[in-house]
Amino acid sequence: GAVVSQHPSWVICKSGTSVKIECRSLDFQATTMFWYRQFPKQSLMLMATSNEGSKATYEQGVEKDKFLINHASLTLSTLTVTSAHPEDSSFYICSADYRPYEQYFGPGTRLTVT
Amino acid sequence: TQLLEQSPQFLSIQEGENLTVYCNSSSVFSSLQWYRQEPGEGPVLLVTVVTGGEVKKLKRPTFQFGDARKDSSLHITAAQPGDTGLYLCAGDRGTSYGKLTFGQGTILTVHP
Numbered sequence: 001g002a003v004v005s006q007h008p009s010w011v012i013c014k015s016g017t018s019v020k021i022e023c024r025s026l027d028f029q030a031t032t033m034f035w036y037r038q039f040p041k042q043s044l045m046l047m048a049t050s051n052e053g054s055k056a057t058y059e060q061g062v063e064k065d066k067f068l069i070n071h072a073s074l075t076l077s078t079l080t081v082t083s084a085h086p087e088d089s090s091f092y093i094c095s096a097d098y099r100p101y102e103q104y105f106g107p108g109t110r111l112t113v114t
Numbered sequence: 115t116q117l118l119e120q121s122p123q124f125l126s127i128q129e130g131e132n133l134t135v136y137c138n139s140s141s142v143f144s145s146l147q148w149y150r151q152e153p154g155e156g157p158v159l160l161v162t163v164v165t166g167g168e169v170k171k172l173k174r175p176t177f178q179f180g181d182a183r184k185d186s187s188l189h190i191t192a193a194q195p196g197d198t199g200l201y202l203c204a205g206d207r208g209t210s211y212g213k214l215t216f217g218q219g220t221i222l223t224v225h226p
Contacts, residue, residue, distance in 0.1 A: 004156070032212055043202060043216040044157070093156050097212050101145045101164050105156030 002098045003027055006106035013084055013113055021079045021109045023050075023094030029074035030096035034103070035067075038091040050077040050094075084113045118205055120217035127193055128225050135188040135201050135220045143205030146186050147214070151200040160188075193224045 003026040013019050023033055031052045036044040048058045048069055056069035066088075068080040077096075081088055093108040119138045127133055137146070145164040149157035163186070190197055200221050204214040 006156075034212060034214070043219045044214075046213055046215070049213060095156075095214075101147070101162045101206065102159065103212055103214075104159065105149075107156045108154065110154070 002102075002104045004094065004096050004104045004106040006092075006094060006109050008109060009107060010110040011112070013111070015085055015113055016083055018080055018082045019084055019111060021081075021092055021094075021111075023077045023079070023096070023106050025075045025096040025104075028096075028098055030098070031074060032097045033071060033077040034095045035069065035077075035079050036093045036095070038093060038108075040091075044093060081111065084111070086113045089113045118203055118215060118217035120201075120203055120220050122220060123218065124221050124223075126223045126225070129195060130192050131224075132189070132191045133193055133222065134190075135203075135222070137186045137188070137203030137217050139185065139205060143207065143215075145206040147204045147206070148186070148188050149202045149204060150197075151202060151219075152198075153200075157202055193222075195224045195226050198222060198224050 005024045005026055007022045011019055033050040035047045037047055038044045046059050047062045047067060048056045050056045050069045050071040052071045052074050058064045066082055068082060071077045089112050091108050091110055093105055095103045095105040097103050121136050125133055145162055147162045148160040150160055151157040186203060188201060200219045202219045203217040207213045207215060
């Protein structure tokens with residue numbers, strides 16, 4: 001149990017286009033999901049908290065208009081990178097709360113903006 | 115800002131050797147967690163310690179905690195090549211459960 005999936009696993013897009021990444025909890029419901037980004041050989045940085053039925057909360061320095069988050073149901077959160085630029089290229093990882101102090105991470109999505 | 119300092123950054127050992135990775139913070143988190151991440155994949159939870167010292171151990175490695183939820187060490191005995199990966203400690207900020215601050219990670223390589 002406690003499996004989180006992400007789709008797509010990798011995506012290449014042109015500068016200026018938008019990309020949507022899906023995060024799903026496959027065998028449990030998650031009222032809260034989190035989005036992280038990770039640059040090569042670096043650690044994870046929290047971008048935002050996705051709350052089912054309410055607006056996402058963003059970490060300081062993260063542009064909410066650029067990284068749109070929608071938590072449509074208890075098993076699905078989406079991250080849309082709008083007007084992507086090469087500096088947005090990164091590894092995006094989501095996680096979902098399974099139970100207190102136990103969250104599970106998705107396998108990540110590699111975004112490359114050309 | 116709550117920060118987590120991990121050491122060492124890189125560790126290369128032979129199969130069968132023991133190792134310890136350290137995670138230190140200047141402040142207390144509501145919980146401390148250890149994860150292992152393989153290239154191109156998401157982190158996998160290894161263990162969590164929460165308020166009161168309760169430890170939820172999910173995987174093989176053993177853990178020691180100093181000042182609970184502030185200092186932690188990850189100890190692996192008789193390491194195997196399958197233990198190779200990036201080890202991350204993470205602290206729950208506590209003001210809003212689930213928001214994790216990660217250490218910079220320790221890249222472990224276990225040679226056969």
